[in-house]
Amino acid sequence: MRKGYLGVDIGSISTKAVVVAEDGDIVASAYLWTEGNPIGAVKRVLSEIEGQVAGTDVRVVAVGTTGSARELIGSVLGAQVVKNEITAHAMGTLSMHPDVRTIFEIGGQDSKIIVLRDGVPVDYAMNTLCAAGTGSFLSSQARRLGIPVEEFGDYALRSTRPTKIAGRCTVFAESDLVHKAQIGYAIEDIVAGLCNAIVNNYLNNVGKGKEIEPPIVFQGGVSKNVGVVEAFKRLTGHDVIVDEVGHLMGAVGIALLAKSSGLEGDFDFAVREFEFQTMGDECGGCANNCEVVYVLRDGEFLDGWGARCGTGIERARTASAGR
Amino acid sequence: MSERLVTFPHMGEYWIAFETLVLELGATPLVPPRMTKHTLEVGARHSPEFVCVPFKYNLGNFIEALDAGASVIGQAGGGCRFGYYAEVQEAILRDLGYEFEMVNLTSSWSVGEFIADFKRIAPGVSTLRIARAFAIAYRKAKALEAVDDRVRKNVGFESERGAHDRVVGRFHRELRAAGAFRDVARLEERTLAELAALPLAKPERPLRVGVVGELYILMEPFANHSIERRLAEHGVEVHRFVTLTKLIEHGIRHRPHVRALLGEADPWVKYHLGADGTESVAMTWKLMQEGFDGMAHLKPFGCMPEVSAMSVLQRISREHTFPVLFVSYDAQTAETGIRTRIEAFADMLVMRARGRNSA
Numbered sequence: 032m033r034k035g036y037l038g039v040d041i042g043s044i045s046t047k048a049v050v051v052a053e054d055g056d057i058v059a060s061a062y063l064w065t066e067g068n069p070i071g072a073v074k075r076v077l078s079e080i081e082g083q084v085a086g087t088d089v090r091v092v093a094v095g096t097t098g099s100a101r102e103l104i105g106s107v108l109g110a111q112v113v114k115n116e117i118t119a120h121a122m123g124t125l126s127m128h129p130d131v132r133t134i135f136e137i138g139g140q141d142s143k144i145i146v147l148r149d150g151v152p153v154d155y156a157m158n159t160l161c162a163a164g165t166g167s168f169l170s171s172q173a174r175r176l177g178i179p180v181e182e183f184g185d186y187a188l189r190s191t192r193p194t195k196i197a198g199r200c201t202v203f204a205e206s207d208l209v210h211k212a213q214i215g216y217a218i219e220d221i222v223a224g225l226c227n228a229i230v231n232n233y234l235n236n237v238g239k240g241k242e243i244e245p246p247i248v249f250q251g252g253v254s255k256n257v258g259v260v261e262a263f264k265r266l267t268g269h270d271v272i273v274d275e276v277g278h279l280m281g282a283v284g285i286a287l288l289a290k291s292s293g294l295e296g297d298f299d300f301a302v303r304e305f306e307f308q309t310m311g312d313e314c315g316g317c318a319n320n321c322e323v324v325y326v327l328r329d330g331e332f333l334d335g336w337g338a339r340c341g342t343g344i345e346r347a348r349t350a351s352a353g354r
Numbered sequence: 355m356s357e358r359l360v361t362f363p364h365m366g367e368y369w370i371a372f373e374t375l376v377l378e379l380g381a382t383p384l385v386p387p388r389m390t391k392h393t394l395e396v397g398a399r400h401s402p403e404f405v406c407v408p409f410k411y412n413l414g415n416f417i418e419a420l421d422a423g424a425s426v427i428g429q430a431g432g433g434c435r436f437g438y439y440a441e442v443q444e445a446i447l448r449d450l451g452y453e454f455e456m457v458n459l460t461s462s463w464s465v466g467e468f469i470a471d472f473k474r475i476a477p478g479v480s481t482l483r484i485a486r487a488f489a490i491a492y493r494k495a496k497a498l499e500a501v502d503d504r505v506r507k508n509v510g511f512e513s514e515r516g517a518h519d520r521v522v523g524r525f526h527r528e529l530r531a532a533g534a535f536r537d538v539a540r541l542e543e544r545t546l547a548e549l550a551a552l553p554l555a556k557p558e559r560p561l562r563v564g565v566v567g568e569l570y571i572l573m574e575p576f577a578n579h580s581i582e583r584r585l586a587e588h589g590v591e592v593h594r595f596v597t598l599t600k601l602i603e604h605g606i607r608h609r610p611h612v613r614a615l616l617g618e619a620d621p622w623v624k625y626h627l628g629a630d631g632t633e634s635v636a637m638t639w640k641l642m643q644e645g646f647d648g649m650a651h652l653k654p655f656g657c658m659p660e661v662s663a664m665s666v667l668q669r670i671s672r673e674h675t676f677p678v679l680f681v682s683y684d685a686q687t688a689e690t691g692i693r694t695r696i697e698a699f700a701d702m703l704v705m706r707a708r709g710r711n712s713a
Contacts (some may be wrong), residue, residue: 073637115694117694117701120703148675151708152702153704153706155702240665240668240669240671240672317390320390
């Protein structure tokens, strides 16, 4: 019997899970859309994982969660480790590309860069305040142009003369794009221009002032867009590696972090059978009116977040007891 | 005629010193209501959209204080847009129909103006009394800073969670009541001794991070989402150098101070960047050479002096592989993004330190 570590990465757009065995083997993996319901997505992802693990000699002894819903799902699964996605991505990528020196990551809502030297993250940056140049912007523009986002990259590759599109700000980019379409630019050239704009925006904001050295690994949903990958190669002047399992790196990383934590606990896939319910409330204890979110397991208070002081969580606990 | 009630903007716990100042001048203070989301909401609603966020917080404090009955506002200014705060805020508040008197304490940095301003806050007050009031308020601010400094460095390592906060809570209450210089000095001494007696689980060589940037965001935990505390909680000794009393000292000795900073910021900066920009560069450069593990650079979105400093800090960071966490603040109140960034930053510092030790 081998020990296994379950890593779950719950992003705004997609939910990923893997089981890494103690010897580093990835014995199970699953990927699906979060669809605005992280708990539902985790239940579905766990049923896939359970099926894949069933036939092996692996038993899950620890759980790690990462991604924007990491705290909620961490409570639901009783996770041993709950960590941010930047650290998880760095660890996951290092396990597969030990010599990586730069990680580009563009996800649904955010983008980040991690600089590593000798297998240690030494610098990182994340987009601030604004979601310009991330996946959600690309998919809304794809919809505007009537192209499935999956084909976006192919359109870009067919372009011979990419048009210039302002990448500084989503609003400016959008008006540029509309204007270029209306004056008659070919759709391929507009799409290619948009891919360049995304990359320029990334390099000038998130990547600003960072030493970008190869090997470069590019991850996140946008890395599936070949147009953006090509633009990265051209603008950095380096090869850019897009891993087949790039989308799982966060989950792999958090599984490895669960392993190295040394913490173990009972994990049962039957957690899927529980009824989880999340509730949101405004505390009302003071003018801050913190938005408190809490989760109930089969009607019982499990955990809560979002309060600046202890009052909000206590109120949530009391409110859920009286329900 | 109703009573003259003197109010001022909030910044961290300095209200204790401001309140003492007004009291000792012989006027009646009105401490603005504690900062909440409401403060920011009303402040932002009546501010120009693109102004830096401290303006919005100040304006929110003033509106809440005026609504509570304040009739005199004390405001300051600085070497950037901050220099126009008092005038613009006064105009906005008058347009909103409030009646009050605005006293800008830093319209010029001359002793004569200073005294005249204090006499506007408390008509008829003697110059001697002004000197004493200023001195005791200043002493209280110093005490606040000494305690704050100790907490920043140790709270991340306390063995019993909440132990520091308990001592500091009592300190604030007693500091507010303290009347004489001697009492303030004794209270400070006793509080520092109490803090020193708290059990700590602190490694011999803890992670050290310096915090630099724009003064208001640095000193107002509500506005910076308690970033110092959150850093500390990841096992970091946090160092900060910008304090109110230092700003006053630097304001009085402006030229020699800037000259000294430019010396420390050499070879990165040749001309003064305005406000705290040059200091952000000078401190980062200095702390890096002292072996600090990283820096956090905080600024309101659109802060010109700090934007100028940023490009220099990015170069220092790149050329010396020295981690700098850049955080911009505006009127957003969601904390998740900030917490994710701080946690990732702290994780990275831990991994770097581990890598260095095993190498």
